[in-house]
Amino acid sequence: MMSYNFVRKTSHQYSESRHQFYWAFLFIMTVLCLAIFVFEQQLEKELTTSIKSRLEDSSSTVTLQVQENISKYKNDLHFLYSTPPIAGLARAAANNGNDPLDNTTTAQWRKRLETIFVAFIQANSEFEQLRVISTQDAGQELIRVDRAAGGIVVKAINQLQNKSSRDYYQQSAQLSLGDMYLSAITLNREYGKLEFPYKPMLRLALPIFDENMQRFGFIIANVNTQILFNSLSELVQTPHSLILTDNEGYFLIHPDQRFNFSRDLAPSNRWDTTYQTNTENLGGLVSINATYDNNKKSEVLSRKIPLSGDTESGFITSHILLSHDDIAKIRLERRISTYVFFLGVSLFLLFMLVFFYRNLKRNQELAQARAVSSAIISGSKDAIISINNKGVVTSWNKAATNLFSFQREQVLGTDINTLKLLPNIDIQKVCTELRDSRKRYEIDIDFTPQSQTSCHLTVAFSAIINEHQQQCGTAIIIRDNTLEKEASNKIKQANNELEVKVAKRTAQLEKASQVKSAFISNISHEMRTPLNGIIGTLNLIKRESLSNQQRHYLAMTEVSVNNLNVLINDILDLSKIEAGKLDLDKKAFNPIKFFESLAGSMAVKAQEKNLEFILDIADVEFNSIVTDPHRYSQVLTNLINNAIKFTKTGYVKFSAYTRTIDTNTAVLTCTIKDSGSGIPDEHQSKLFNAFTQADSTIASQYGGTGLGLSICKQLANLLDGEISFESIEGLGSTFEFSIRLKINDVQKSPSNQRLSGKTFALFVKHPELESSMAKLINVYGGELSNIDIEDFELTKSMPFETLILEPGNPLLAKLDSYYENECSSSLPFKLVVLINPTEPPPQARFCSFTRLSKPVLISEFLLKLADERVAQDLSVQNQKRRDSDAQTHIDASVEGAKVLIVDDNEINAAVAKGTLTSLSLRFEVASNGRQAVDILANTDVNDPFHCVLMDCQMPVLNGYDAATEIRNGAAGEHHINIPIIAMTANAMLGERNKCLNAGMNDYITKPISADKLIMTTAKWISSVFPKQPNSKNKAPENQAQVTSEPEHSELITDERIHWNKEAALARLMNNEVLLNKVCKMFLDSSNEKITQLITVIKEQDYHGIATISHALKGTCGDVGATKLHQHFTELEVLAASKGNNLKDIQHKLIDIEKDYEVLLSILQRHTIARVS
The missing domain is CATH 1.10.287 (Helix Hairpins)
Incomplete structure (x- = not known):
């Protein structure tokens, strides 16, 4: 009953406090409205005063600036007037051209004054013209110095004009001694016409008298006031506007450019015709309407600025305007700032009011909660006792009475230690520790109440914290958990x-x-x-x-x-994984190149089984990821091998795509899909178990141990990825391998639209291959034609630019027949044939086509089908061998020596490496000088390099600078004296000395002779490599045994002019396999270089022309392209001369394009089939 009454009382108090809150809120709103009313009454008055003050400040600033500049102009003219040549000219004119003071002639004084005028105009940008005009010669100019576009010009005597008709002459000729003439500011005129661009001129003149006070003439200066006007416009800040008018009201400057210099450009535009004055004004200011701008209203402050003593015409007027729209904005800004302040104050007061209201409410709720808590404690089964900090009992519930047999009235106000409730616990000591640490204490004890059996109690001590976060007492909660203790003991024993x-x-x-x-x-x-x-x-x-x-x-x-x-x-990998000792070597690499390399090696097995191997990676958006490439390749290789192994007919498709999960994570997913036998449902659950296969027949039929997929699963987990699969027995399987990547570890590929604007027709049998190629074309900006092969009709105008076929397509024979019967030199489109390397080449005797190997790689597809050029006519030329190529016997074995080949051209590097195979060397390749220095510097001292074959012209760091760095120790002390052999296509005089001066030991010209390269390399290696017995008659492991007879003895004469196959074979030691490889690399890479050459010729980049010509010259020498080699040699010389020979370079490019297409045709006919 007591608790109920307490709740009713607190509710009544809460209702009263809520009414007080409403009245306080109403009071705050009333005060706020009153403040707003007072502010609005004062706003207009303060605004008028502020605007008037701002206009007056701007007007005073403008007036001061004008007067300062006019005073400067006057002082400058007085300075010029005071120079000796002015008086000298007057004396000489009065004495028949000879100054009696120092016998100086008129011509000499003229020359001196012209020099002074020139120097003065150079130093003072405002002055446009200085003249001396004679009044004795009726207005004839004696001296005139002008500022012109090209500089400062002194007018010759025959260029001087007579100005007697000009108004400024007539007024200046009447000036008394010491008087100065200032003209009105008008636009400058020459020969009666306005000069453009417009120049507002102020003319100042001073009369010149001789010693007898006879008038000689006057000095006059033309000052360009545009500089002054610009400075005045900058002085007047937005939203104010400045207008200047002359003494008759014509505009000099105006915010609207149409009104500038209205005296000369639009005489009808004057102040009194453009603006109308209103009777209404703002606090004493003049209010005007702009008649040209829909009567737009403004407040204006006008002030006359005197320029001379003539009060009627010697002044200009400044008008400082502020539109009513801008005044309204200022008014609004003031209102907003004031209202924001009022709002802030109101919110603060409201916040304080809410704070006090909530505090009062919280206290009332706390009191109510205490009443409820008291009721709960009274009815609790646990004994609950509370004591204050002195140990005095302040509360005692019914359960405590039942447990200890003390009534509530007996213990309240009593020291708990005197009651001896729990003999085994020092309650006062526990309370003291609790006050220091404020942690909850629980103590389990065995307790025997009076006249009852023994029981187990849990005694909990908790600090009682008041609203000031201070401990005001301790709560003791005692629970009888005898039954729970017995059950817990039994569970512990079992555990x-x-x-x-x-x-x-x-x-x-x-x-x-x-x-x-x-x-x-x-x-x-x-x-x-x-x-x-x-x-x-x-x-x-x-x-x-x-x-x-x-x-x-x-x-x-x-x-x-x-x-x-x-x-x-596999067994070693499995044991390492199980032991947790398999380490990952994570590094950055290009996933697209990685997939292409993997597909190129894996496709061979599939093609040997007559399976279609499809590569679909167009959706990979990253060109750099970070993971362990070896383990990543191990998983993919195993999955692809399984797909090929268990697929008898059909296809194996490898696809990959990327997606971004969130701001920190990306996912790279690879899918291997096949049309194989599939996996039965009952065996799918055990597929990833070690030493387990789907059924017992697999080991006998296909081999294997069942370790592959188990290792793949665990490697996927180590790579932060997962493997899943779907399979239908008899239809095939699809395995999906995904790894998670950090966003910071990936680099997104830039948008690539190299096929933009190109249209393709695609006729392939396999739907998966067709889908993959269609996606590739679309991703890189190309379009697919929807032409049907059954409706295909060959015309001169086709709806596509490139046709892609497979060798077995009957359309290929149809095109071959068309090419044979038509007189045209080529098909009306580019023909591309997809080649399977394990199948015979397509039979097309007449039409030419581009070969594209399966599986289709993105890099090869773009290289061969993007930016292709049209074939041109043929011509002939020949080439001689160089003197530096010769044969020499090798006296010592250099087997095992390390050689570093440095060349940015893959063909050159492959030729050098293949040629030196017979020496049994160890090779490394660098693509530029910087990479070469880094490789040498990071080489173990105990296993150094013994020779460097260095190309001279390379990006990043050329061969000369790289050799210099090596000699200076940048590649390590153990490589300072390493033999460096230059390989250069530059056979010009002085090239050898340039190489030797850079620190190189020897010099070989391209195209490289095999004997010369072997001899030179062996000679220099043997100088630093330990001598070993020479192994005679030892053939290189990978050298093909070929006969010396040419494959095509019937090769016609003009073909030999373009491609000297025998000479190329001789340089490669008759290794025809290596020659075919070099020719294939030339076919793949030369078109891009030719395209770059065309671009730099268009841009007239002579350095780029020389660099690319030099690279192509060496490449052509390697493949035996004698005609092109000669062309590029001549083109390099033309570019290096840097003379006026652009036409010669363009004519040479035409010859190169013709002969290049001829060479492509010859190489495709004689070598491409073997390369495939």
């Missing part, structure tokens, strides 16, 4: 028994796993030791002369050895 059993079993399993891992690791390593011996022995046997049967047995052995090697590597 202890179970843990003992689990520990024993876990120890047994861990020991077995360690034994297994150790055994697998040891036995795998022990197996690899003899396996390495077997592989090495097989490689040695392959170098011997073997019969066909022996080679067959050797190939079978290699297959078994490779399978065993793969198995051992």
